[in-house]
Every structure is written in C-alpha cells, then in structure tokens.
Amino acid sequence: xxxKNKLLLVDGNSVxxxxxxxxxxxxxxxxxxxxxxxxxxxxxxxxMGNIMDKEQPTHVLVAFDAGKTTFRHETFEEYKAxxxxxxxxxxxxxxxxxxxxLALGIQYYELENYEADDIIGTLAKHVSKEEFDVxxxxxxxxxxxxxxxxxxxxxxxxxxxxxxSYTPEHIREKYGLxxxxxxxxxxxxxxxxxxxxxxxxxxxxxxxTLLKEYGSVEGVYDHIDEMxxxxxxxxxxxxxxxxxxxxxxxxxxxxxxxxxxxxxLKYEGKDTEKLVALYKEMDFKTFLSKLDTGDYHDVSDExxxxxxxxxxxxxxxMFEPGMSVYLEMLEDNYHLADIIGVTWGNEGKRYVAIGDxxxxxxxxxxxxxxxxxxxxxxxxxxxxxxxxxxxxQVKGVTFDSLLAAYLLDTNDKSEDLAEVAYHYxxxxxxxxxxxxxxxxxRGVPEDEILTDHLAxxxxxxNYLAPVLKAHLAEKNQxxxxxxxxxxxxxxxxxxxxxxxxVNAQTLMTMQQEFAVILTEIESRxxxxxxxxxxxxxxxxxxxILFEKMQLPVIKKTKTGYSTAVDVLEQLKDQAPIVExxxxxxxxxxxxxxxxxxxxxxxxxxxxxxxxxxxxxLTQTGRLSSVDPxxxxxxxxxxxxxxxxxAFIPREEGWEIFSxxxxxxxxxxLADISQDEHLRQAFIEDQDIHTSTAMRVFxxxxxxDVDGNIRRQAKAVNFxxxxxxxxxxxxxxxxxxxxxxxxxxxxxxxxxxxxxTYMKEIVREAKEQGYVETLWHRRRYLPDINxxxxxxxxxxxxxxxxxxIQGSAADILKLAMIEIDQRLEKEQLQATMLLQVHDELVFxxxxxxxxxxxxxxxxxxxxxxxxxxPLKADSSFGPTxxxxx
DNA sequence: CATCTCACG
DNA sequence: ACGTACGTGAGATGT
Numbered sequence: 046x047x048x049k050n051k052l053l054l055v056d057g058n059s060v061x062x063x064x065x066x067x068x069x070x071x072x073x074x075x076x077x078x079x080x081x082x083x084x085x086x087x088x089x090x091x092x093m094g095n096i097m098d099k100e101q102p103t104h105v106l107v108a109f110d111a112g113k114t115t116f117r118h119e120t121f122e123e124y125k126a127x128x129x130x131x132x133x134x135x136x137x138x139x140x141x142x143x144x145x146x147l148a149l150g151i152q153y154y155e156l157e158n159y160e161a162d163d164i165i166g167t168l169a170k171h172v173s174k175e176e177f178d179v180x181x182x183x184x185x186x187x188x189x190x191x192x193x194x195x196x197x198x199x200x201x202x203x204x205x206x207x208x209x210s211y212t213p214e215h216i217r218e219k220y221g222l223x224x225x226x227x228x229x230x231x232x233x234x235x236x237x238x239x240x241x242x243x244x245x246x247x248x249x250x251x252x253x254t255l256l257k258e259y260g261s262v263e264g265v266y267d268h269i270d271e272m273x274x275x276x277x278x279x280x281x282x283x284x285x286x287x288x289x290x291x292x293x294x295x296x297x298x299x300x301x302x303x304x305x306x307x308x309x310l311k312y313e314g315k316d317t318e319k320l321v322a323l324y325k326e327m328d329f330k331t332f333l334s335k336l337d338t339g340d341y342h343d344v345s346d347e348x349x350x351x352x353x354x355x356x357x358x359x360x361x362x363m364f365e366p367g368m369s370v371y372l373e374m375l376e377d378n379y380h381l382a383d384i385i386g387v388t389w390g391n392e393g394k395r396y397v398a399i400g401d402x403x404x405x406x407x408x409x410x411x412x413x414x415x416x417x418x419x420x421x422x423x424x425x426x427x428x429x430x431x432x433x434x435x436x437x438q439v440k441g442v443t444f445d446s447l448l449a450a451y452l453l454d455t456n457d458k459s460e461d462l463a464e465v466a467y468h469y470x471x472x473x474x475x476x477x478x479x480x481x482x483x484x485x486x487r488g489v490p491e492d493e494i495l496t497d498h499l500a501x502x503x504x505x506x507n508y509l510a511p512v513l514k515a516h517l518a519e520k521n522q523x524x525x526x527x528x529x530x531x532x533x534x535x536x537x538x539x540x541x542x543x544x545x546x547v548n549a550q551t552l553m554t555m556q557q558e559f560a561v562i563l564t565e566i567e568s569r570x571x572x573x574x575x576x577x578x579x580x581x582x583x584x585x586x587x588x589i590l591f592e593k594m595q596l597p598v599i600k601k602t603k604t605g606y607s608t609a610v611d612v613l614e615q616l617k618d619q620a621p622i623v624e625x626x627x628x629x630x631x632x633x634x635x636x637x638x639x640x641x642x643x644x645x646x647x648x649x650x651x652x653x654x655x656x657x658x659x660x661x662l663t664q665t666g667r668l669s670s671v672d673p674x675x676x677x678x679x680x681x682x683x684x685x686x687x688x689x690x691a692f693i694p695r696e697e698g699w700e701i702f703s704x705x706x707x708x709x710x711x712x713x714l715a716d717i718s719q720d721e722h723l724r725q726a727f728i729e730d731q732d733i734h735t736s737t738a739m740r741v742f743x744x745x746x747x748x749d750v751d752g753n754i755r756r757q758a759k760a761v762n763f764x765x766x767x768x769x770x771x772x773x774x775x776x777x778x779x780x781x782x783x784x785x786x787x788x789x790x791x792x793x794x795x796x797x798x799x800x801t802y803m804k805e806i807v808r809e810a811k812e813q814g815y816v817e818t819l820w821h822r823r824r825y826l827p828d829i830n831x832x833x834x835x836x837x838x839x840x841x842x843x844x845x846x847x848x849i850q851g852s853a854a855d856i857l858k859l860a861m862i863e864i865d866q867r868l869e870k871e872q873l874q875a876t877m878l879l880q881v882h883d884e885l886v887f888x889x890x891x892x893x894x895x896x897x898x899x900x901x902x903x904x905x906x907x908x909x910x911x912x913x914p915l916k917a918d919s920s921f922g923p924t925x926x927x928x929x
Numbered sequence: 930c931a932t933c934t935c936a937c938g
Numbered sequence: 939a940c941g942t943a944c945g946t947g948a949g950a951t952g953t
Contacts, residue, residue: 248939581950583933602933609934634935637949665945667938674947677937685936710938710944764943773943834940846944850938854945882938882945931953938945 050177052307053102054165055093057109057153059184061142063201064088065135072134074468077328085138086327090145092182096199096208097149100180104310106168107146107153108161116158117294124294126240141327148319152310159301162187166297169196172307182208185238190227190297192216220253232262232292241291244284246277262292348473353388353395353500359403363396364389364412366441369421369506372428373499375481375489378672379427380434380541380648380655385489388499389420395503397496404435416440421510423447423462423502425531426660429538446506448530449513451661452522456825460661466505469512474501525820525855530660533858536865536877537658537668544653545675545878545886551691552640559636566629573622580629583608594620631684639679639688646673653695658880665847666822666854667882676881680929692925694888702875702894703928704901704919705884708733709853710766716911717819717848720798727913734759740795741788761788765799766849768842803845810844818851819909856915857883860908867900886925894921 065085068075075084097105117124146153156164169179169191179196181188189198189211198211209215216224233252235243247255259265266285272278281288324333356363370389374382384401387409403409412418414437421444422428429439450457450465457468463476480498481487489495517526571577574593578585587606590596596616600607610630616623646654659669670676678692679685694701706712711733715723726736731747738750738758750758757778764774769792775785793800807829810816815825824847828840861880868875875889875897885905889897898919905917922928 250939579951581934582952584951604932607933630934634949638936638947642948663945667945669946671947674937677935677947679936681937705938767944768942770942772941777943835942838940838942842943850945853938884938932951934949934951936947936949 050104051100051102052104052168052172052177052179052310053096053100053106054168054179054181055096055105055107056161056165056181056183056185056188057107057142057146058161060092060182060201061085061089061139061184062135063184064092065132065138067201077326081141081327082134082138083141083327083329085135086141086145087329089142090149090329090332092201093146093149093151096180096182102180102312104177104307105151105312106164106305106310107151108164109143109153109155110160111155111157114158115160116298117160121290121294123240141323144319144323148316148323150313150315152305154303154305156301156303159298163298163301164303166191166299167301167303168307170299177307186211186227187239187295188297189216190224190295192224221257222253226256226261228292228295229256229261231295232288233265235287235291236295239294241294242284242287243291244288245280247280251277262288348475348501351395351473351497351500351504353390353397353496353503355496356396356398356403359396359398359406359408361408361411363394364408364418365391366418367391367420369423369503369510370413370428371423371499371502371506372431373495373502374427374431375487378657379431380657382431384431386495386499388503390500390503390507392507395500397499397503399492399495401435404432404437410437413437413439419443421446421506423506424460426534426538426541426658429535430541433538433542442531442535444510444514445531445534446509446513447661448534449517449526450509452526452530452822453513453516453520454825455664455666455823456827462502462505466509469509471505471508474498474505520823521821522823525822529820529855529858529862532862534660536861537660537880539865540877540879541655541657543876543878544648544651544655545888546651546653546693546695547643547647548691548693549644549647549652552644552688555687555691556636556640556644559632559640563629563632563636566625566632570622570625570629573620573625580626581633586626590616590620590623594622596620596623631682635679635685635688639685642673643688643691656879663854664824664843666818666851666858668854668880675879678925686926689926689929690924693923696888696890699888699890700894700921700923701925701928702887702889702897702901702919702921703884703925704887704898704905704917705881706853706857706905707916707918709856709883709915710849711762712911712913712915713819713849713852713856714766714799714802715913717852718798718802719912720796720802722796723799724913730914730916734762737762737792741791757788761792764789765792766846768803768845770838770842806848807841807844810840816844816847818848818855820852820855822851822855824851853883856908857885860905861885863904863908864901867904871896871900873897873900886928889921 068084068088072082072084075082075087077083143153154164165181165188169181172179174195177195181191181196181198183198184201186200189200192198192211192213194213199208200211201207202209213224216222216227220230222230230249230252231241231243233244233247233255234249235241255265259268265281269278269281321333368389368391372384373386374384376382386400387398387403388396390396413432419441422442423445424447425442425445432439446465459465461476463474466474475498480490480494517523567580570580574589578589580586584605586608590608591598591606596619598606599612599615610627613623613627643654648655654673654675656670656675657672659671662669679688692701712727715727722740726733734755735747735750738744738754739747741758741761742754744750760774760777767773769789771782771786771789774788775782778785806816810826810829814827814829815823817823826840826844828836829844831837831840857880861877864885865877873889873893873896875887875893877885877887879886885901887897901919902917906915908915920928
C-alpha cells in the first residue's frame with residue numbers, strides 16, 4: 046500500500062533510564078547553570094533524534110509509567126521489589142524529559158495503574174494492520190513479545206545509537222522461540238529485574254529447551270507426568286504457582302483502558318520555540334546552533350569580548366618569556382598543512398597574525414629559536430615539524446597542554462582545545478568544528494572570526510597551563526611529563542622530520558610481480574567457484590562458500606558469515622578454493638596496503654616517508670604511527686617481509702641498524718610481580734618460553750621441550766600478559782577450554798608471584814578506579830566495578846595488562862631520549878628513524894656501526910633499575926629487511 | 930561512515 | 939550463564 050502510515054511507540058521510562066546510564070560517565074560534566082544534571086535529557090534527545098531520522102514515522106507516542114503501583118501489584122506485592130533505588134540525579138531529569146518530548150512535537154501519555162508497556166501493547170495491537178506499520182523503541186526486552194508481521198521492536202544495545210531489531214524472525218533465530226513464547230520463558234526462568242520468581246533452578250537456556258518441546262508454561266504442566274523423575278521435575282511441580290504468576294505478570298496487557306487514539310498521535314514537526322527555550326535552559330549549545338534559528342548568536346555573544354592585537358610587523362618587545370604560542374593548521378598532517386594563522390601572548394598581551402607571512406620576520410624567528418625565552422604550546426611536536434619547513438628551529442618549549450591533558454586522563458582524548466578547556470571548566474572558546482566547519486564545508490573563515498578564535502586559543506592556553514601543572518603535581522606525574530613525554534616529543538619531531546628513505550623502484554617491481562600473481566589466483570578462484578565475483582567482498586565470498594558450495598558455517602558476524610582466516614583455515618581441507626582465497630587475501634593485502642599504500646606517501650622531494658607519531662592516543666602509553674603507519678610493516682610471512690627491502694639508508698655506504706628489547710613485557714612482569722621463578726629465569730638468561738614449558742609441563746631437561754610444547758608455553762606467556770582467560774587461550778591454541786584452564790591453573794601454581802600480582806592489581810583498580818605504570822602513567826578503568834560480567838571482565842584484564850604494556854612503553858621512551866642525547870654528545874652521524882614498540886631503527890655510516898651498537902645496547906639495557914636484567918639484541922644491513 | 934579483515938608489537 | 943585474549947592503523951566494500 047502506498048504511503049502506509051508508521052507508528053512509533055517509545056517506552057519512555059526505560060529509554061530514559063538507558064540514556065542516563067549511557068552518559069553516566071559524563072554525569073558530572075552534564076550540568077546546566079542551575080545545577081540540574083542533564084546527561085539523560087541530552088542522551089534521550091539524541092536517541093529520539095536518531096530513531097525519528099531512521100524511521101521517519103507519521104505518528105509518534107512516548108508512553109511513561111504512571112506511578113509506583115499498578116494492577117500487577119495486586120497480583121504480586123513484591124513486583125519490581127528489590128530494585129536498587131533510582132538515583133536522584135536521574136529522577137530530577139524526568140520532568141524535563143517529558144517536556145523535551147513536547148518540544149520535539151511528540152505526545153506523551155501515562156495511565157494510572159498501568160505501565161508504559163501496556164499502553165504500547167494496547168496501541169500496537171489495536172491499530173489497523175492495513176494502515177500502520179508499528180515500531181516500538183525500548184530499553185529492555187520485555188516488549189519483544191509484541192513482535193509480529195507489522196510490529197518491530199527496537200531495543201537499545203549500548204550507547205545512544207546502537208539498536209537491536211526484534212522481528213519474529215530475529216526472535217526465532219536468537220531464542221528458537223515465537224514472540225508469544227517470550228512470556229512463557231519469563232514464566233519459567235523468572236526475571237530478576239522485575240523480581241519475577243519463575244521456577245527454581247531454571248534459567249533462560251533450560252526454559253528455551255522446555256518450551257521447544259512443550260510450547261508454553263501450560264504445555265509443560267500438561268505433560269509434567271511424562272517427565273522422568275528429577276530435581277528439575279520436582280522444582281517445576283513445587284513452583285507451579287510461581288511459574289503461572291510470573292507468566293501472567295510478564296504478559297503485556299493489550300486491553301488497557303487508554304483514552305487516546307492513534308489519530309491523536311500524528312507527528313507534525315518540532316515546536317521550535319519550545320525547543321529553543323528548553324535548549325537554553327539546559328545549556329545545550331550545540332543543539333541550539335544546529336537549530337539555526339538565529340538564536341545561537343545570543344549564546345555566542347555571551348562569550349566576553351577578547352582583547353588582542355593583529356600583527357603584521359612584529360617587534361622584539363612583543364615577545365616575552367613564558368608566553369603561549371599556537372599555530373593554526375586545518376589539516377592534521379602537519380608535514381604538509383598550510384599555516385593559516387599564528388598567535389602568541391600572555392595574560393597581559395595577546396597577538397594574532399593571519400597566514401604564515403609573520404614567520405619570515407626576524408623578531409618572530411629569534412624568539413622562537415631562543416632557548417631562554419620559554420614558551421608553552423598545544424602539540425609542540427606539530428609546531429616543531431611545521432616550523433622546520435620554514436627553516437625555524439623551535440627551542441625553549443617548557444610546557445605543552447595537549448601532552449599534559451593526555452597524561453592526566455587518557456580517556457579524554459579530544460584533540461580539540463575547546464573541549465579540553467571545557468573539561469577544566471574554561472568556557473570562553475568555541476570548538477574548531479564550530480569555527481571552521483567540517484567535511485566539505487571546512488575552510489578558513491573571515492579574518493575577524495579567525496583572529497578572535499586564535500586570540501581565544503592563546504588565552505585558553507594561558508589559563509590551562511597552571512591548572513594542568515597543578516593536576517600533574519597532584520597525581521605525581523611531573524617526572525613523567527617533564528622528564529619523559531615532553532623531551533620525547535622533541536625526539537619524535539626530529540625522527541618525523543628526518544623520515545626514512547624508501548626505494549620506490551623496489552616497490553614498483555613488486556607491484557608488477559604481485560599483479561601477475563593476483564590475476565592468476567583470481568582466475569583459478571573464478572573457475573573453482575564457477576562464476577566471477579569480488580573476492581575482496583566478505584559478503585559475496587560468503588555467498589559463494591556457504592551457500593553455493595555449502596561449506597559448513599563456523600562463525601557468523603553481525604551482518605553475515607565470517608570469512609576470517611581462522612575460519613578459512615578450518616575449511617581448507619574441504620575445498621581447494623579456500624587455500625587459494627587465503628593466498629589471494631595475503632597477496633592482496635600486501636599489494637594494496639603496503640606496496641601501493643607506501644608508494645602513495647613517498648615524498649618526491651626527498652624520496653622519504655615521513656610518518657607522524659601520535660603521542661596522545663593510546664590508553665597504555667604506547668605511541669601510534671599514522672600516515673602511514675610504519676609500526677605494522679610485514680615481517681611474519683616472507684612474502685610480506687620483502688616490503689622491508691624497500692626501506693634503505695639515506696646515503697650510499699650507510700646501513701640500517703635495528704635494536705629490539707628481548708621479552709620486555711615479561712621482564713617487566715617479572716619485576717613488578719617479583720615472582721621469584723620468573724625473575725630467576727631472566728637472571729639466568731634462559732629462553733623464557735622453554736623455561737615456562739619446563740615448569741608448567743614438569744619437564745626436567747630443556748632438550749625435552751619440543752617445538753609444540755614451547756609454542757603452547759609461549760601462548761600461555763602471552764596470555765599472562767594480556768590478562769589470561771581460559772577461553773582466549775583455548776582459541777589461540779585450538780584446545781578445549783578445560784585444557785586451557787588446566788594450563789592456567791598449573792601456571793599460577795608454578796608462578797605464585799604472578800598470581801598474586803594479578804589479584805592485587807585488580808583489587809587496587811577496584812579500589813582506586815585506576816592503575817599506574819612504573820612511571821605513574823595512569824589509566825582510569827570506569828568499568829572495573831560494572832555489574833555486567835563482560836564489561837567488568839574486560840576492565841579486569843585491562844588492569845592486568847596496562848601496567849605491563851605501559852611500563853614497557855615507558856622504558857623504551859626513556860631509552861629514546863637518552864640515545865638521542867648520547868648520539869649528539871658523541872657527535873655520531875647515526876640517526877634514529879623509527880620506533881616500533883620494542884624496537885628502534887637507525888641509519889648510520891658503516892664505520893659508525895660498532896660505536897652505535899655499543900651505545901644503543903648500553904642505553905637500552907641500563908635504563909632504570911630493575912630486579913631483572915633488560916636485554917637488547919641488534920642487527921644491521923643494507924635494508925630494513927636484513928636488519929632483523 | 931560502519932563493518933570486516935588483516936598487518937604489527 | 940555470561941562470551942573474551944592486550945594495544946594499534948588502514949584498505950575495501952557497501953549502506
């Protein structure tokens with residue numbers, strides 16, 4: 046039927062509750078000027094916006110629960126008892142959520158003695174199927190029982206945007222039940238959130254099995270005599286009353302005496318006037334600006350005027366020690382981005398220059414290059430690299446707010462200055478997105494807007510520096526900042542500027558060879574498949590393998606069949622095409638990501654690749670490398686490893702030299718756990734995986750540790766570092782969970798110090814809400830006390846892994862700083878080029894190699910003081926391929 | 930712009 | 939019973 050109507054019914058209470066917890070983390074940040082919490086209002090607004098956009102309903106209603114008691118309480122006094130008290134921060138927002146509905150042009154309704162579910166059920170089941178499709182939005186699954194051919198139930202999964210669609214098919218697939226049977230399942234299994242008792246000892250799984258056989262709760266009892274004598278049968282008989290009552294309570298009443306009809310619910314658009322008023326009351330500035338009513342400027346104008354001077358001819362008196370300085374670039378690749386403005390100043394004076402012309406003035410250059418004229422920045426590394434293009438060597442940076450903010454809270458990783466400032470209660474600046482726009486619209490605004498924004502940036506930096514310094518001191522992170530991250534950023538800047546030379550010819554030759562191979566494999570695959578298709582498309586490949594060729598489905602993804610390596614590995618023996626696909630994938634990856642990807646980013650001026658290290662991203666303190674990523678160049682498989690042949694020294698007669706830490710993470714673990722056996726193994730310089738194998742598998746002679754046993758021990762060692770779980774280990778080793786669990790138990794028995802460490806660090810995380818590395822790098826773990834098993838478990842593994850991975854990262858960072866100093870002091874030409882987590886790559890004249898080798902080894906092995914030795918191995922050769 | 934897959938430590 | 943190994947970045951596909 047053309048133009049069929051669509052009715053959207055929202056379970057207001059449960060969606061609001063979900064909204065509240067979706068932004069629970071940000072509770073303290075969402076407060077309006079009168080102190081009202083607004084996180085649930087904000088998230089509710091977004092959820093409604095999302096579903097309205099997606100569904101485009103013609104009719105909408107939000108239903109709310111009316112009061113504390115309903116007809117269900119007459120049946121069962123304890124209904125919904127035992128729920129933890131609704132937080133007051135949530136309760137205070139409910140009236141505004143109702144108001145928000147009206148402002149959005151959406152009716153809301155509640156009915157004495159009934160729940161929102163009943164209102165929704167009644168409307169959904171009574172509208173004409175010919176005229177209406179119905180979509181129900183809820184925060185819990187109770188409503189899924191309503192699903193039928195015309196009613197789809199959307200349940201919020203997590204966050205504000207993700208939904209799970211419950212159609213009758215989906216319910217059949219997920220539970221093997223019809224929607225109607227959901228209430229039978231609750232009857233048998235109960236529901237702890239509503240305090241429905243169900244039958245003792247029966248959970249969801251058992252309930253489903255029973256229902257598949259008997260159809261309903263009543264069906265189960267009709268056939269109860271046929272069941273074998275068992276504890277379960279006994280429980281069923283004893284709890285019959287409970288089962289029937291639970292089912293009754295879980296059943297939505299579709300005959301609620303509602304006084305509205307669907308005709309009252311027609312959606313006629315937002316009430317802009319009400320919305321503006323409400324947004325203002327809630328301090329929702331971004332929503333206001335999006336409304337585009339002209340009202341936004343009222344808010345914007347609330348920013349106090351900022352005083353600054355626009356400079357074209359800088360003079361020496363404009364520069365003083367202790368000023369902040371900021372260069373504006375609109376693209377993130379600062380190796381190439383245009384500088385569209387420069388600003389500097391202190392509390393008293395602020396200066397702004399448009400464009401980059403100012404950078405050719407002597408007074409400016411002298412100031413930037415003067416070590417004694419200290420300055421504070423926001424992303425010093427970007428500034429140093431960008432200014433290097435102008436021949437300016439920036440010196441005297443003594444503080445950086447971006448780095449400091451990252452150390453203070455790695456979760457808060459916005460790069461936008463306004464957002465960071467907001468976090469520290471500074472509001473006199475707009476976000477870059479607001480000023481410059483985003484996507485295709487991004488661009489340089491008119492002069493006055495630009496200079497105003499830049500002046501605000503320098504003002505913000507002046508505000509932030511003392512605030513952040515105080516926080517660093519409070520968290521005992523001053524050394525981490527001043528002796529590690531800040532000096533490291535200068536070293537990284539040098540490495541990025543230096544770049545690494547790449548032989549494009551080598552890559553182009555490979556490109557030709559791989560192209561031929563790919564065509565060959567392709568045609569073989571098409572022949573075996575009996576048709577041509579896009580091998581790169583998991584979707585199309587899935588159809589060929591699992592539908593056309595009928596191979597067994599081993600794993601599914603959210604959207605279809607999984608065709609990942611571990612799945613294909615298992616199918617290899619069943620069809621020859623699988624091996625070809627694996628080969629194709631391997632070569633295609635090398636070709637597109639590495640051969641073609643790297644060719645695209647070679648700078649034609651110097652034949653080098655200049656990556657950028659992101660110093661303020663990872664949760665553990667590692668670096669990341671982008672544009673391109675030089676930390677994931679292939680090595681494990683020979684075909685890919687050849688890519689490294691293209692990485693060469695910048696001069697004839699030079700070598701690529703590489704040095705990496707041996708087992709740095711396990712050594713760190715040995716040190717922080719103080720496990721005597723693990724420590725001893727390193728002190729005696731044993732092969733650690735062999736040593737683990739001997740202890741765990743009780744083998745006396747190292748010669749008796751064969752390859753397979755060592756491989757298993759290695760996996761266990763990895764598991765330990767990652768926060769081991771039996772399932773993870775079983776997956777990795779292809780063994781059963783029981784076997785994996787036995788390995789782990791034995792490991793903990795043989796390495797009791799490690800076990801104690803894990804228990805202690807998790808306990809500490811639960812108590813403090815964060816964990817730390819040896820250098821006080823901090824990671825907050827907001828989920829560590831979550832009631833959700835999965836979420837909590839993840840946080841626990843993170844608590845175990847982060848101090849290990851993070852301390853190892855700290856160690857290499859310190860080594861880099863010292864190596865940089867030593868290379869300078871000893872006046873070597875050798876240059877540090879790359880960092881790959883536990884490896885450093887250099888280039889050096891052949892004759893310097895022995896000196897470099899000694900220097901690097903000395904620094905790497907003697908950084909810090911540990912109860913186990915650190916060990917670094919090195920090698921060198923004409924390309925990176927040989928240097929390993 | 931999200932999803933899947935796969936490269937590295 | 940729960941459904942997972944820790945940390946990253948990038949290319950190709952398809953909505």
